[in-house]
Amino acid sequence: MVEELVTAGVAVVCAGAVYGMAAARVVKQYERGVVFRLGRLKSSVRGPGFTMIVPFVDRLRKVNMQIVTMPVPAQDGITRDNVTVRVDAVIYFKVVDAAEAVVQVEDYRFAVSQMAQTSLRSIIGKSELDDLLSNREKLNQGLELMIDSPAVGWGVQIDRVEIKDVSLPETMKRSMARQAEAYRERRARVINADAELQASKKLAEAAQQMEDTPAALQLRLLQTVVAVAAEKNSTLVLPFPVELLRFLERATPGEAGRAPQAAAPELSERDKESGTAP
Numbered sequence: 001m002v003e004e005l006v007t008a009g010v011a012v013v014c015a016g017a018v019y020g021m022a023a024a025r026v027v028k029q030y031e032r033g034v035v036f037r038l039g040r041l042k043s044s045v046r047g048p049g050f051t052m053i054v055p056f057v058d059r060l061r062k063v064n065m066q067i068v069t070m071p072v073p074a075q076d077g078i079t080r081d082n083v084t085v086r087v088d089a090v091i092y093f094k095v096v097d098a099a100e101a102v103v104q105v106e107d108y109r110f111a112v113s114q115m116a117q118t119s120l121r122s123i124i125g126k127s128e129l130d131d132l133l134s135n136r137e138k139l140n141q142g143l144e145l146m147i148d149s150p151a152v153g154w155g156v157q158i159d160r161v162e163i164k165d166v167s168l169p170e171t172m173k174r175s176m177a178r179q180a181e182a183y184r185e186r187r188a189r190v191i192n193a194d195a196e197l198q199a200s201k202k203l204a205e206a207a208q209q210m211e212d213t214p215a216a217l218q219l220r221l222l223q224t225v226v227a228v229a230a231e232k233n234s235t236l237v238l239p240f241p242v243e244l245l246r247f248l249e250r251a252t253p254g255e256a257g258r259a260p261q262a263a264a265p266e267l268s269e270r271d272k273e274s275g276t277a278p
Contacts, residue, residue, distance in 0.1 A: 022055035077124030100155025
């Protein structure tokens with residue numbers, strides 16, 4: 001009798017141990033447990049820590065609540081300005097409702113990946129090449145809204161979407177390089193022309209100043225002569241003074257006007273002596 005009781009007690013203990021091992025579950029801090037009892041979802045979601053379920057009746061499914069980093073495969077598309085590009089991205093999302101993520105969608109990770117790919121192709125078709133290259137922040141926000149709208153019903157929240165790289169054909173790269181080179185050349189020419197204009201204005205002002213002060217022109221000429229003479233193996237040729245030429249120009253008309261006046265009285269005296277005066 002005692003042996004039967006001991007055997008029964010051992011059997012009960014073993015059965016309890018087996019039951020406890022089958023019923024015991026541990027949910028980690030970053031996880032939540034969704035319990036299905038005979039296929040029906042229980043309203044309460046198990047939090048982190050130790051929990052118990054009914055073996056062979058309940059089924060516990062753990063859902064990761066951490067932020068998931070998922071790369072979006074590169075997508076080929078044609079932009080609105082008819083340029084073929086290849087764009088890839090990365091998406092950050094997390095589960096905010098464990099029950100919805102398990103019940104509403106078969107595989108929320110796969111669903112988010114497919115939605116991200118289709119939304120990325122849609123963004124490529126609606127955007128121009130310049131937007132993809134320089135205005136990515138706006139495109140990221142639009143892509144995030146497109147993915148987040150259906151993901152809300154799956155218990156998933158889109159945290160951030162980033163376009164990583166935009167690949168262009170080689171012909172387009174060469175065309176953009178030529179365009180950038182032409183733009184830089186145009187800017188260089190404009191800068192040179194502006195510099196020439198400013199220099200010409202300054203030279204005109206300097207010429208006007210030297211014209212008002214002739215001595216300044218002579219001083220400038222002497223400075224040029226000194227600068228040229230400082231160079232080795234150079235032949236120095238002194239120009240004829242400009243001021244002397246101007247002096248001769250001013251003096252020549254006066255002498256030419258006085259010469260006929262002096263010759264006229266001399267001829268009249270000869271005429272008087274010869275008696276041939278009119």
